[in-house]
Amino acid sequence: MNLLKIMKSRHSVRAFLDKAVTKTDVTTILEAARFAPSGVNTQPWSVIVVNHDYIQQIGKAITTAKEANTPESPDYHYYPTEWVEPYKSRRKACGLALYSSLDITLDQTEKRKIQWYRNYFFFGAPVGLLFFIDAKLEKGSWVDMGMFIQNVMLAAKTLGLDTCPQASLAEHPDIVRKIVNVSQEKALLCGMALGYCDVNHPVNQFRTTREDVDTFTQFLGF
Numbered sequence: 001m002n003l004l005k006i007m008k009s010r011h012s013v014r015a016f017l018d019k020a021v022t023k024t025d026v027t028t029i030l031e032a033a034r035f036a037p038s039g040v041n042t043q044p045w046s047v048i049v050v051n052h053d054y055i056q057q058i059g060k061a062i063t064t065a066k067e068a069n070t071p072e073s074p075d076y077h078y079y080p081t082e083w084v085e086p087y088k089s090r091r092k093a094c095g096l097a098l099y100s101s102l103d104i105t106l107d108q109t110e111k112r113k114i115q116w117y118r119n120y121f122f123f124g125a126p127v128g129l130l131f132f133i134d135a136k137l138e139k140g141s142w143v144d145m146g147m148f149i150q151n152v153m154l155a156a157k158t159l160g161l162d163t164c165p166q167a168s169l170a171e172h173p174d175i176v177r178k179i180v181n182v183s184q185e186k187a188l189l190c191g192m193a194l195g196y197c198d199v200n201h202p203v204n205q206f207r208t209t210r211e212d213v214d215t216f217t218q219f220l221g222f
């Protein structure tokens, strides 16, 4: 598959096969991803790769915190507190597509919660990735992180693997840091589920849409 095809075929996968991903494969992905550009070559990324046991620990600890209504203490705000258009509608469409694929309606709050909690178990993926950045770095380095993370997702595709980037895992960074033994000097950007896509699972059937190029681009002088 050429790169353009890989870029277009990547999508978030939220159910995985019970098939192991080797350490060699994860290393191959990270070995390629590290060639992402970064301002003055700062390479601000640090990654923790976790297996099933750690995934269970993280999942149990975060769900316990959620059930106890422990306030979230993210290292940064991924989303705005107030949603405005056009993002509000896009967000709504995204949630609707996800829950409709599972036959979950808006009013089925318990079912929605159960599905949401699957995030904390990396949607059953055999491997979880946690992306940290030195908390002293500025917004520019967070941009670099995005490029690195996209590289990870595209490299995974070349090996027949799929991913779901997960900001949900950054809701309780202190819990995650404690389990994986990372100091507070590192901010948790997001997690990522990595594994072989369960192509038959209903949650993997829907695809999100994209705006056309001319809706977000202006060509000047062409």
Ligand SMILES: Cc1cc2nc3c(=O)[nH]c(=O)nc-3n(C[C@H](O)[C@H](O)[C@H](O)COP(=O)(O)O)c2cc1C
Pocket: 010, 011, 012, 013, 014, 094, 119, 164, 165, 166, 167, 168, 169, 190, 207, 208
């Ligand atoms: C940084 C980041 C964090 C995300 N966090 C979550 C998450 O916590 N849970 C989830 O189910 N999807 C998450 N997503 C996936 C988005 O919902 C998804 O990328 C978007 O709807 C577009 O769909 P696609 O990835 O299938 O193309 C995240 C995506 C990004 C880029």
